[in-house]
Amino acid sequence: xxxxxxxxxxxxxxxxxxxxxxxxxxxxxxxxxxxxxxxxxxxxxxxxxxxxxxxxxxxxxxxxxxxxxxxxxxxxxxxxxxxxxxxxxxxxxxxxxxxxxxxxxxxxxxxxxxx
Amino acid sequence: xxxxxxxxxxxxxxxxxxxxxxxxxxxxxxxxxxxxxxxxxxxxxxxxxxxxxxxxxxxxxxxxxxxxxxxxxxxxxxxxxxxxxxxxxxxxxxxxxxxxxxxxxxxxxxxxxxxx
Numbered sequence: 585x586x587x588x589x590x591x592x593x594x595x596x597x598x599x600x601x602x603x604x605x606x607x608x609x610x611x612x613x614x615x616x617x618x619x620x621x622x623x624x625x626x627x628x629x630x631x632x633x634x635x636x637x638x639x640x641x642x643x644x645x646x647x648x649x650x651x652x653x654x655x656x657x658x659x660x661x662x663x664x665x666x667x668x669x670x671x672x673x674x675x676x677x678x679x680x681x682x683x684x685x686x687x688x689x690x691x692x693x694x695x696x697x698x699x
Numbered sequence: 700x701x702x703x704x705x706x707x708x709x710x711x712x713x714x715x716x717x718x719x720x721x722x723x724x725x726x727x728x729x730x731x732x733x734x735x736x737x738x739x740x741x742x743x744x745x746x747x748x749x750x751x752x753x754x755x756x757x758x759x760x761x762x763x764x765x766x767x768x769x770x771x772x773x774x775x776x777x778x779x780x781x782x783x784x785x786x787x788x789x790x791x792x793x794x795x796x797x798x799x800x801x802x803x804x805x806x807x808x809x810x811x812x813x814x815x
Contacts, residue, residue, distance in 0.1 A: 629806035685755050689741030
């Protein structure tokens with residue numbers, strides 16, 4: 585079975601600093617996708633970044649980047665130059681792909697930005 | 700470019716009643732997934748619709764049913780509501796590039812259901 589684990593219930597960072605959120609997953613499949621989603625207090629689930637397992641290059645989106653370690657089954661999210669608007673719950677999620685379409689979610693990490 | 704829309708925003712029902720939630724996918728998307736998110740937890744997959752058929756279902760009872768229309772919009776129906784059905788219901792849409800494949804899911808704002 586596919587599982588996703590986020591071991592940090594809460595993280596805090598000073599505004600303008602860098603923070604890294606951890607995620608590990610477990611799957612026996614070779615083809616899958618990994619995502620980070622952000623859920624602010626409004627509870628709208630917003631896509632932050634996506635990584636295809638077959639790509640060795642780490643995905644980046646502006647201030648957001650991932651460290652994808654396939655052998656270690658690790659998928660961490662780095663947020664650079666943290667802003668007050670980054671405060672939210674961050675969820676790591678995975679989907680297997682072919683013929684298995686559901687997102688499997690971690691428990692989430694609450695990110696607090698200190699001004 | 701319209702994103703995923705859901706209606707209603709909030710809903711209050713009593714135990715035993717039935718409820719219908721609605722979702723319109725992002726422009727260009729043909730697949731709709733539904734998730735249930737209890738407070739303080741990650742979402743749980745209910746089911747996914749593609750080509751007007753349920754193509755995968757999560758571990759939810761038959762009280763949860765759905766439908767997809769020719770315009771790709773979707774409904775989630777829940778019968779015989781229980782207190783435990785109180786949650787945020789999220790709809791997500793995506794575009795299937797080829798049969799059997801999947802792609803990034805984009806979410807709507809959710810419907811907050813309270814069962815009294």
